[in-house]
Amino acid sequence: MTDGVFNQSERRRQKRDPIAFILECLYSKGRSLVPESYLGEEVLWRLLREVSNVFKPRFNLYQTLQICTMNSIMRTASRCLRSGAYRTAQTNGELLSGWARLMCSSSAGQKTLEELVKKDRVVIFMKGTPAQPMCGFSNAVVQILRMHGVDSYAAYNVLEDQDIRQGIKTLSNWPTIPQVFFNGEFVGGCDILLQMHQSGDLVEELQKLGIRSALLDQEK
Amino acid sequence: MLSSALRCLRPSTCTLALTRQLTHHRPHMGPVETTIRNKLGQALKPEHLEVMNESHMHAVPAGSESHFRVLVVSPQFEGLSLLQRHRLVNETLREELSSCVHALAIQAKTPQQWSSNPSLAKSPPCMGGSKHDNTMAEKLKAGRD
Numbered sequence: 008m009t010d011g012v013f014n015q016s017e018r019r020r021q022k023r024d025p026i027a028f029i030l031e032c033l034y035s036k037g038r039s040l041v042p043e044s045y046l047g048e049e050v051l052w053r054l055l056r057e058v059s060n061v062f063k064p065r066f067n068l069y070q071t072l073q074i075c076t077m078n079s080i081m082r083t084a085s086r087c088l089r090s091g092a093y094r095t096a097q098t099n100g101e102l103l104s105g106w107a108r109l110m111c112s113s114s115a116g117q118k119t120l121e122e123l124v125k126k127d128r129v130v131i132f133m134k135g136t137p138a139q140p141m142c143g144f145s146n147a148v149v150q151i152l153r154m155h156g157v158d159s160y161a162a163y164n165v166l167e168d169q170d171i172r173q174g175i176k177t178l179s180n181w182p183t184i185p186q187v188f189f190n191g192e193f194v195g196g197c198d199i200l201l202q203m204h205q206s207g208d209l210v211e212e213l214q215k216l217g218i219r220s221a222l223l224d225q226e227k
Numbered sequence: 228m229l230s231s232a233l234r235c236l237r238p239s240t241c242t243l244a245l246t247r248q249l250t251h252h253r254p255h256m257g258p259v260e261t262t263i264r265n266k267l268g269q270a271l272k273p274e275h276l277e278v279m280n281e282s283h284m285h286a287v288p289a290g291s292e293s294h295f296r297v298l299v300v301s302p303q304f305e306g307l308s309l310l311q312r313h314r315l316v317n318e319t320l321r322e323e324l325s326s327c328v329h330a331l332a333i334q335a336k337t338p339q340q341w342s343s344n345p346s347l348a349k350s351p352p353c354m355g356g357s358k359h360d361n362t363m364a365e366k367l368k369a370g371r372d
């Protein structure tokens with residue numbers, strides 16, 4: 008599992024100080040796209056300490072078989088940070104173990120997305136964020152979920168990451184955004200969610216997920 | 228004379244109700260809209276079909292064909308779930324969706340559902356997403372070619 012992305016000088020720096028190298032890569036290739044509100048310096052450092060614990064005993068990074076190459080780690084790291092998948096409410100322990108799982112995946116990309124959709128009970132891919140949607144259809148999805156009192160769900164902004172945008176369309180075989188997943192299963196887009204809401208099916212579906220819709224309480 | 232009046236009214240300040248009436252009288256149907264109509268007509272043999280170009284409601288240049296709303300009433304939807312119906316429509320329009328059509332709002336009904344509730348849904352107002360989307364320029368070019 009080698010790749011010829013790093014040149015001679017980069018490899019020398021890598022050997023001398025792996026942590027600084029990782030930091031540099033993340034900062035130069037991924038940092039500019041990291042949304043400030045999600046991860047601070049401190050968490051980033053802890054993440055990297057975890058990574059370096061794995062790499063310290065090994066001088067030759069390209070010999071590790073279980074863990075994917077440096078380049079794909081960088082890509083995964085940047086993508087995950089950019090996707091804003093990690094909310095600040097998560098504990099650092101949870102965050103780091105999630106990272107360990109991702110690092111061990113052999114191909115960052117499709118598999119990462121598959122894990123993303125299964126991570127939370129309700130997952131949506133939208134344009135913009137729930138606080139600031141950038142599309143009328145995405146906004147409709149957010150409003151419907153809000154009406155039902157669903158406030159803890161994962162929302163990924165596809166405008167920030169073209170890889171996620173293309174990847175999720177491939178994964179669900181659905182050509183448009185927004186996309187809604189319940190328990191890792193694709194439910195549909197804005198139209199379908201709206202019709203489910205109007206017909207009352209959405210309340211049932213949420214119940215199956217163990218979420219009590221706020222509309223049930225309103226009726227009383 | 229009607230077409231020049233329509234051209235003057237094209238800017239996005241038009242109210243939704245007004246544009247709904249006008250679209251039915253619009254003399255010029257773009258190539259993408261025609262293709263969509265033909266494909267859906269052939270594949271799904273609908274009893275009722277409406278294809279609306281809603282690009283003027285969004286942050287794209289005038290005359291674009293990027294945002295559509297379709298209403299399909301077809302007996303082929305009997306026994307299919309919402310998702311399956313929508314997937315059927317998406318499959319039919321796969322080529323358009325992968326090139327120039329950026330958004331497709333679908334209403335897929337069986338003839339019974341349509342006769343019991345013959346209403347058209349309205350699209351939510353644009354929130355400017357296409358302005359922030361750097362892939363839109365290529366998609367619009369693909370539409371014009």
